[in-house]
Amino acid sequence: MSNQPEPNYIEDTQDWLMKAVIGLNLCPFAKSVHVKEQIRYFVSSATTVEQLLQDLAKELEHLAEVSPEKTDTTLLIHPYVLQDFLEYNEFLDLADSLLEDLQLDGELQIASFHPDYQFADTEADDITNFTNRSPYPTLHLIREDSIDRAVEAFPEAEAIFETNMDTMRKLGLNGWKKLFKQSS
Numbered sequence: 001m002s003n004q005p006e007p008n009y010i011e012d013t014q015d016w017l018m019k020a021v022i023g024l025n026l027c028p029f030a031k032s033v034h035v036k037e038q039i040r041y042f043v044s045s046a047t048t049v050e051q052l053l054q055d056l057a058k059e060l061e062h063l064a065e066v067s068p069e070k071t072d073t074t075l076l077i078h079p080y081v082l083q084d085f086l087e088y089n090e091f092l093d094l095a096d097s098l099l100e101d102l103q104l105d106g107e108l109q110i111a112s113f114h115p116d117y118q119f120a121d122t123e124a125d126d127i128t129n130f131t132n133r134s135p136y137p138t139l140h141l142i143r144e145d146s147i148d149r150a151v152e153a154f155p156e157a158e159a160i161f162e163t164n165m166d167t168m169r170k171l172g173l174n175g176w177k178k179l180f181k182q183s184s
Helices: 009-022 030-035 049-065 085-101 127-132 144-153 157-179
Strands: 039-043 073-077 108-113 138-143
Touching: 009 030, 009 039, 009 073, 039 049, 049 073, 049 085, 049 108, 049 138, 085 108, 108 144, 127 157, 138 144
Parallel strands: 039 073
Antiparallel strands: 073 138, 108 138
């Protein structure tokens, strides 16, 4: 029996959000919804793709129905399924199909984060992959209206990707590791 405590999925995800996403300004839109406490964190207990699709459907419907002032975005954390990045990546097609089946495409979209995230045409250890590396497999459910408002406020949104790549290259792997070093 292990003496390791059960991970706190929400706290770990919030720590990543604060240190990486907001702290490194990887997403200039994240700070506002975090400060206003408009992020819903949902930890799925799904252990199969089918169960995860059920949870995803519920969370998509919840986000579509709830007021944006209450919940503007959702992080669906699923630590027990799709640990393998290639399987996770294939799952994203199912997630997008579900969005269409629920007739929520055009209203919501899904962004992806994974501990082993890897962009096409990069090596696994390429530091630029870390822009999308979260502590656990996570689906980010986003309102299209929120994206539109954010782009209006940040007119050069297309430059975010390149800026993030530069940030990660300057930080380097050692800098990333220091960012998440556990205090003793």
